Amino acid sequence: MIGNLPYVAVVIFIGLGIYTLMFKKNLIKIAIGVVLIENGVNLFLITLGYRKGAIAPIYTQAPSGQAMVLPTPQALTLTSIVIGIATTALILSVAMMIYKHYGTLDTDEVRRLKG
Amino acid sequence: MLGLLETGSGFWSAIIWIVLVLVIGSIVIYIRNKGEDSYKKNTEQDKPFISGNPEESKESSHLSASHIYWGFTEALKGYYNPLVKMHTGNINDYSSWIIVIAVIILIMVGVSG
C-alpha cells in the first residue's frame, strides 16, 4: 500500500491542476495549473520506473547482480522537464505581453476574441 | 481512361464533365441567340427598375458583410443565440470543455467493452 502513495500524489497534483485551469481567473494561476499537471505527469513517469531496494542506474557504480531502477522513465521525465521549462517560460512571457496591452490578467476581461 | 474516379456506386471524371459543360453550354447559347430580339442596348431596358424610386449612387448601395444573410440569422435566432453564447472566449471554458469531453469519452470507451 505504501508503494502506491506516489500515485495518490499524482492524482492530487493533476486534480489540483485541473481545478486551477477550470476555476481560477488569473492568467498566472492558469500557468501554475499547467505546471501542476506537468509535475503530476512527471511524477507518474518516475514512479513507473521505481523498484523497491534498487540502486541508481549509474554505469560506473553498478556492482553486478544488483537490481537497478529503470533509467528510461528518468530520461523521459528529464526530456519532459526540459520541454516544460520552455512551455512555462513561453506562457509567462505571453502573459506579460497580455498584461502590457490589456492592463489586466483577469480571464473574464482577456477575451477580445470571441464569438 | 484518364480522370475516371471510381466512387463505389459510380464514377466521376472532371474531363468528361468539362466536355459536357462545353457542349451543353454551346447548345444553350445557340438557343439563346435564336430567341427574343426586341432587346436593344442603351435604351430604357438597361436601367434597373426599383418600383419607380430613383436609383441610389453606386458607392452607397454596396451591401456590407453584416447585412448579408440577415434574414437567415434572424430566423435561426433560437439556434444562434446559445451557440454564440457558448463561444465565450474565456480560457477557463476552453479547458473545461476539453476535460468534460475527455470524461465523456472515457466513460463511453470504458462502458462499451
Next chain:
Amino acid sequence: MNLSNHIPILIIAIPLLAAFLVPLIGRINKEATGILATLALSVSLILTIALAVKILTVGPQVYVFGATSPSLTLPSGLKFPVRIMFQIDAMGIFMGLITAVVSFVGAIYSLMFMKQNSGLDKYYSLLLLLTVGVFGMEFTGDIFNFFVFLEIASIASVALISFRGIDLGEPAEAGFKYMVVSSISALVVLFAIGIFYGQYDLLNFAALASVIKYSQLDKIALGLLIPVLAMKAGAVPMHMWTPDAYSEAPAPITMMLVAASQASLYALFRVVFSLYNISLNALTVGWIIIIFGLLSMFIGVTMAIIQKDIKRLMAYHAVSQTGYMFLGVGVGLAVLANPEALKDYGITAMEGGIFHIMNHAMYKGLLFLTAGALFFRSGTRDLNKMGGLAHYMKYTTIFFIIGAAAIAGLPPFNGFASKLLIYESVYKFNPLLSIVAMVVSILTLASFVKVFHSAFLGPKLPQFKEVKEVPRSMVFAMAVLSCIIIFFGLFPDLIVKNLVHPAVMSLIEQLQYTGTVLGGM
C-alpha cells in the same frame, strides 16, 4: 556513404540546421534569412518527393538513429526495438508531402509579407522549427518522440501566433489560449505514454501494436488520446482555440497551423488504426469519431456564416472541413471489423476522408493566403470595411474564386472529388450523415459568396485608392497552390490510385505496419 538511405533524416535535419543558422546569418544580413529558410525548405520538399517515390515503389522505410545501419531495427537478436527510429509508410509520406508543399509555399509568401516586421531572423527560425516539428510528428515511429515533436510544433506555433504581440494585444491573447490547450493535450498524451510504458515497457509504435491487448488500462489510454488529439485537430466542441489562433497568426503561419493540426489528426488515425486496429471496439470508437465529424461540420459552418472577420470566418471553415475528414475516416473505422462492408464502402469512405486532408491543406492554405493578401494591401480584416477590391487585385480575385469553389465542392475542383467519395460511401452506411454533409457543403458555398460579395465585388471605394496587386513572390506562392488544386481537380483518379489508396491500406493493415520494424509478416 549512400545518401539515398539517409533521406528520411535529411528531410528533418536540413531545416533544423537552417533554423539554427538563421539567427547567425541574421546578424550579418537581414534579407538573407528568408532566402536561407526558403532554400532549406525547397531542399526538404525535393527530398520528400524523392522519398515518396521510393516508398510507393519499394515499400515502407525505417531509419534508426545511431545504429550501425539505418535499417537495423533489431540489433543483436533483440525481440523489440530499443532505439529511436523514424518509420515512414504511405500514410506518413502522404502527410509529409502536404507539410513539405505548405511550408515551402509559406516561406516564399513570407519573403514579402513579413518584410516590414522586425525580428525576422526569429520568425524564420521558428517557421523552420515548426516545419521540423510537424514533419517529426508524421515520420516518427516512437510514441515518446511523437510527444517531443508535438511540443516542438506547439511551442514554435505559439511563438509565431503571438509574433505580432509586441504591438497588439489580440495575438498575445490567442497565443496564450493556444499554449494552454496544447500543453494540456501534450501532457495528457504523455500520461497515456506512461500508461503504455508501465504495461508493456515499450515505446515503439510497431512493437506496442504487436502486443497491445485492449485491457482496462489500454481503454483509459485510448479514451485520453482520442479527445486531446481531436482537440488539436480542432473538433467541435473543443474547437474554440482554432478561430482565435488562426485569425491572429500571420497568414503564412495560419497555413502552417492547418498542416500542424492535420498532423494531430494523422496521429489520431495512427493511434486508432495502427496501434489498436481491430482489438478495439470499432463501432463505438468509429461512432465517437463520426459524431465529432458531424458536430464539427455543422457547428463550424453555421458559426462561419455569421463572422465579420475574414480570417475568423475561414478558420471556422477549417473546423467544418476537418469534420469531413472525421466523417470519412470514422465510417471506415466503424466497419473495420466487418470485412464485407469495409470492402463495399469503408475503404472508399476512408479514401475520401484522407484525400480531403490533402485537398483541404491546399485550398484552405490558398484561401488564407488570399486573406493575407487582402490584409497586406487594405490593412483590415474586417469584411464590413472592405469592398470593391477586385478592381485592384485581379490575380488575388482569381485565386480566391478557385479556392472558394474548391472548398464549396464545386466541380471540377478537387474539393468536389473528395466530397463525392465521402457522400456516396457514407450514404451506404447511414443516409442521414450524407445529407448533413451535403447541407454543410451548400452552407459553405453560401458563406463564401458572402465573402466574395463583400470583399471583392461592389464599386471602387475611396479609401482603397492606393491599393494595388500584391508583390510577385506572393502571387507566385498562391499560383503554386492554385495549380495543385486544378491538377487534383482534373485528375483525381491519379492521386487516389497512387497516393491515397496506399495510404488507406497502410492504415487498415496493421500487420504491414508492425512487420516493417519487427520483421516477418
Next chain:
Amino acid sequence: MKEMSRIVKTVTNFVYGFIIIFGFYIIAHGHLTPGGGFQGGAVVGSAFALLLVSYGSLNSTKFLKKDIFSLFESFGLILFIVLGFSGLGITFFYNFLANSGGWFGNAAVIGVNPGDMNTGGVIPLMNIAVGLEVLSAFGVIVLTMASGAEFTKKKEKS
C-alpha cells in the same frame, strides 16, 4: 527591478562563481554521473538569475549581455546538430568517437570504478553543446523577462 541590499550583493559575490563552476562540473561529467548538459546549464543559468535579482536589471546589463548570449545559443545548437551530421557516414547521431581510441575514445569499464573522463564518444561533446545552449538560453530568457517587467512597471506608474 531595483538592486538589493549590500548584504545580498556581498553574498552573491561570494557565491555566484561557485555556482557557475558547479554548473560546468555537471556539464563536463554528464557522461559519468547523473546530470548533463541541460542540468548543468540550468545551474549556470540560476547564477545569472541570482546576479540579475541582486544587482537589479539596469546594473546587471553591464555584465550580462543579451547579444553575446544569443550568439552562444546559436553556437551551441549548431555544434549539436553538426555532431549529429558528422555521424552521417553510418547513421545520423551515430557515436563515431566511442571506442575509437582518440578523443573520448576509451572503452568504458564495467563494475565499480571511479570513472574515466575520456570515454563516451560524442556524448560529452553533445553535453557541452547542450550546456552552452541552455545556459545562454536561460540568460536570454531571464534578461528578456526582466526588461519586460521594467516596461510594465513603468506603465503602471504612468
